[in-house]
Amino acid sequence: MTETTKKFRRRAEARPDEVLDAALSVFVAKGFAAAKVDDIARQAGVSKGTVYLYFPSKEALLEGIVQRAVSPIADRAAPDMAQFEGDPRVPITRLLHMLCGVLTQADTIAIPKLILREVMNFPAIAEMYRRNVLDKVVPVLTGLIARGIAQGYLRPVDPELTIRSVVGPIIAHIALSEIFDIRPIDGLAMERLVENHIDILFRGICADPQEARP
Amino acid sequence: MTETTKKFRRRAEARPDEVLDAALSVFVAKGFAAAKVDDIARQAGVSKGTVYLYFPSKEALLEGIVQRAVSPIADRAAPDMAQFEGDPRVPITRLLHMLCGVLTQADTIAIPKLILREVMNFPAIAEMYRRNVLDKVVPVLTGLIARGIAQGYLRPVDPELTIRSVVGPIIAHIALSEIFDIRPIDGLAMERLVENHIDILFRGICADPQEARP
DNA sequence: TGTAAATAACTGACCAGTCAGTTATTATCT
DNA sequence: AGATAATAACTGACTGGTCAGTTATTTACA
Incomplete structure (x- = not known):
């Protein structure tokens, strides 16, 4: 299993950036209000809970971007x-x-x-x-x-x-x-x-x- | 009872404008997404149902404005x-x-x-x-x-x-x-x-x- | 085996829109 | 004019779906 395809990444260094990338594309596509955290998680190849591991709220995603x-x-x-x-x-x-x-x-x-x-x-x-x-x-x-x-x-x-x-x-x-x-x-x-x-x-x-x- | 204070108004000519006025002030104060139709109704001195007598949806209020x-x-x-x-x-x-x-x-x-x-x-x-x-x-x-x-x-x-x-x-x-x-x-x-x-x-x-x- | 990472099922607040019922106003009839 | 019928205007409790955020459980790695 290669580094990039393994599902669990201990210490999770790259995850926040990936989540922000996903959030950006969903926010751009649908706007903040209509964007669902579930969509962002799916787009990032991750579950919703994981998103909340790295960001305290939906708004924090926007601010992070x-x-x-x-x-x-x-x-x-x-x-x-x-x-x-x-x-x-x-x-x-x-x-x-x-x-x-x-x-x-x-x-x-x-x-x-x-x-x-x-x-x-x-x-x-x-x-x-x-x-x-x-x-x-x-x-x-x-x-x-x-x-x-x-x-x-x-x-x-x-x-x-x-x-x-x-x-x-x-x-x-x-x-x-x-x-x-x-x-x-x-x-x-x-x-x-x-x-x-x-x-x-x-x-x-x-x-x-x-x-x-x- | 004067014309302006009577509660029911035949033909209801002035209501739509009043509702739009209320909607404008609530939208300006809180933005479309955060504005509640209930707030708009209260601001217009009317119940939520009445708002929907004159406008088919919340979005129609914005368009009306x-x-x-x-x-x-x-x-x-x-x-x-x-x-x-x-x-x-x-x-x-x-x-x-x-x-x-x-x-x-x-x-x-x-x-x-x-x-x-x-x-x-x-x-x-x-x-x-x-x-x-x-x-x-x-x-x-x-x-x-x-x-x-x-x-x-x-x-x-x-x-x-x-x-x-x-x-x-x-x-x-x-x-x-x-x-x-x-x-x-x-x-x-x-x-x-x-x-x-x-x-x-x-x-x-x-x-x-x-x-x-x- | 221990534990950090990730998940998926769950919860509860929220609110747009509905509708059965109420009240005010007007129309009709005597 | 007074009484009654008809209708237009209005109400607010209710529903159904949505979704941000939480948690109990599972997975993968050391």
Whole structure:
């Protein structure tokens, strides 16, 4: 009997992650409220009792999923933007294309969608996401804009409010597509959206008009 | 006994609306899943059976709320933008300030928030909103941008994608504030946000740079 | 053989939806 | 006008199914 197929795994190192994987797929498919712990257990190849061996409640499963998914996000994007010096268009462009990639793949978009779907019913999720992602990313972005202004790259816009203008259009595009099924005739067109958005944004915030499109 | 205090009302004209009012307040307070039909009935000053006299199911209550709230939205904004000729900045500015007003008042923001909260669990709600609001508003906005380009007011941006750049920042601002409790130190600052956004947007999309700020 | 891991059968709270019965209002008749 | 019949509006106890969480039992490994 191989390591992976044996039914009982003493010490159970891999079990929690497997259960979270199963929970994620069931939550995504049916939503938290309609998801049954029995389904999650079956999907994980385990009985319901085993699920409760590792997680104290159904809600803890949801929190576990978000917890596990959320940490890498900020750690990926934040560091290289934090101490960036120079034209802010470079890291902003990079950020938008990164977002573009993440939100285009079916598997990576699942977690943001799940969070969006349940966040209003579970304040704990909202706070976790805020603490682990937004509180890290928002100040970094704000600082980036502020530095861009100080160094003469950008016009004197309000840095804190301008980050809404940076990411807002992406959010709107995804929301229209994912929630309401509204997208351009030729598909999601994420790349085209980012291009169009960057074109408008940079012309809108750059100090030197003729440099707006490098 | 006055008309309003009598218990039985022939033809029962006002009851459905009262039940929907009650349902709205309970759904907003606890979310659809956690809301009990008994609570809604009590809030409406009526028994549970009466609720089912007027609505076939709990879900029908949610649909009724959205149905009732949704029709006026598009009818308000769309008509005057549909056949507007001239500088598109005028109706866009008007639209953004209108949104600003709607989303700032506690009572009017309740319904969009409820829709956002439940839309992913109830495809029927998503479709209703799309049919009654988005399918009307989106083409009107797209047409407005397209006409602005044709008449030389705007640069040749992609009209369909540019509307994401028009409303996206507002959505991002509201989402940060309402979901994650992230807002500028001095409060929501909705007016300031719109100002900052318009400043960037118009400079970004206008054909004539020095006319960007009229 | 001892024990940790896993199971499957169980429990009890919960609540959407029903329906037989009650009460208020209106219609009809004298 | 008063009395009675008819009906519309409303009630709340009840049911049936669901499902999160628990526990008594079994299994596999050292």
